[in-house]
Amino acid sequence: MATPEDQIRGLIRHFASPPDAELDELIRQGRRALLPKGEALVRIGEVDQRIAFLHTGAVRYHVLLPETGQDISKDFAFAPSLAVSFAAAVNEEPAQVAVSALVDCAVTLWPFKTFRAMVERHREWERFARKIAEMLYVRKERRELSFLRDDAARRYRNLLAEFPAAHEVIPQHMIASYLGIEPESLSRLKRRLGSTLARTAKRPGVRSRR
Numbered sequence: 001m002a003t004p005e006d007q008i009r010g011l012i013r014h015f016a017s018p019p020d021a022e023l024d025e026l027i028r029q030g031r032r033a034l035l036p037k038g039e040a041l042v043r044i045g046e047v048d049q050r051i052a053f054l055h056t057g058a059v060r061y062h063v064l065l066p067e068t069g070q071d072i073s074k075d076f077a078f079a080p081s082l083a084v085s086f087a088a089a090v091n092e093e094p095a096q097v098a099v100s101a102l103v104d105c106a107v108t109l110w111p112f113k114t115f116r117a118m119v120e121r122h123r124e125w126e127r128f129a130r131k132i133a134e135m136l137y138v139r140k141e142r143r144e145l146s147f148l149r150d151d152a153a154r155r156y157r158n159l160l161a162e163f164p165a166a167h168e169v170i171p172q173h174m175i176a177s178y179l180g181i182e183p184e185s186l187s188r189l190k191r192r193l194g195s196t197l198a199r200t201a202k203r204p205g206v207r208s209r210r
Contacts, residue, residue, distance in 0.1 A: 004032065004055050004108060007080045011053070016128035026118050030108035035059075035101045042085040042099040049089045049112045054079035057105030058169050061085070061097050073178035075139075076163055076170060079105070084112060086136060102169050147180065152189055155179050 002010065005027050012023060030053070035041060041052050044064060052059075054077065061075040074097060077083050088095040089112045119125040146155050156179055159166055166175060176186040 004053075004106070007055055008053050008108065011080055011082070012128055015131040016124045018122055018124040018128065022118065022122060022125070026110075026115070027108075029114055029118075030110050033107055033109055035105040035107050037101050037103050040098055040100045041083055041107075042088075042095050042097070044096065044098050045094045046085075047088075047092065047094050049085060049095065050109050051082060051084040051089065051112045051115050052105075052107040052109050054081050054083055055106040055108065057107075058102045058165075059083045059099050059105065060102050060170070060174060061099055062174075063097055071177070073170075073174045075143075076102070076166070076178070078163060078165065078169075082132070083107075086133075089116075102174075152179055152181050152185065153193060156186070156189055156193070 008027055008030070009023060012018065035052065035057070041059060042049055056079050058076060058078045060073055061077070062071055062073050064071055083099055085095040085097045085099055088097065119129045146158060150158070156175075159175065159178065163170075172186060173183045176183040179186065181189070
């Protein structure tokens with residue numbers, strides 16, 4: 001089993017190849033912690049942010065609508081991955097997107113300023129930061145296009161494809177808000193899709209996947 005340090009190295013080296021000494025320094029500067037279920041990594045309005053590497057668990061990105069106070073799920077992240085309210089951290093402005101633990105999460109934490117100072121020291125760290133920003137932009141564009149072109153059923157299938165453990169970790173009302181539908185609509189959608197899959201599995205020549 002990979003150690004927490006190896007998990008961090010593996011993610012960073014997936015995108016770039018910073019010097020070993022600098023990567024080790026970044027790991028040493030991190031603080032291991034437990035982010036309990038429901039605890040905020042980033043709160044709305046927070047300026048001095050932390051960035052977390054998720055060793056285990058999952059977090060939710062969410063916003064509060066000022067008119068109604070409604071809590072809307074914007075995105076999710078599952079370990080192993082980084083978690084931060086990205087735009088606010090980069091622009092050093094109050095966070096408009098909160099990040100909260102969906103389950104107990106084992107994390108390594110850095111002040112975002114510490115992480116950013118490291119990124120600015122070497123072009124391979126800049127490459128890492130650019131690749132992460134590109135990945136986030138692509139995900140954002142795909143989600144926006146999905147809301148413009150796809151119905152709720154397709155958006156739901158996309159969610160399950162990206163996050164196979166979604167229903168084990170994410171409460172139904174949070175999934176519904178992510179999809180832009182009511183929880184009752186999600187329940188009907190799940191029943192309908194379940195019936196469709198069951199009928200497909202029973203057709204001659206069609207084998208269910210296990």
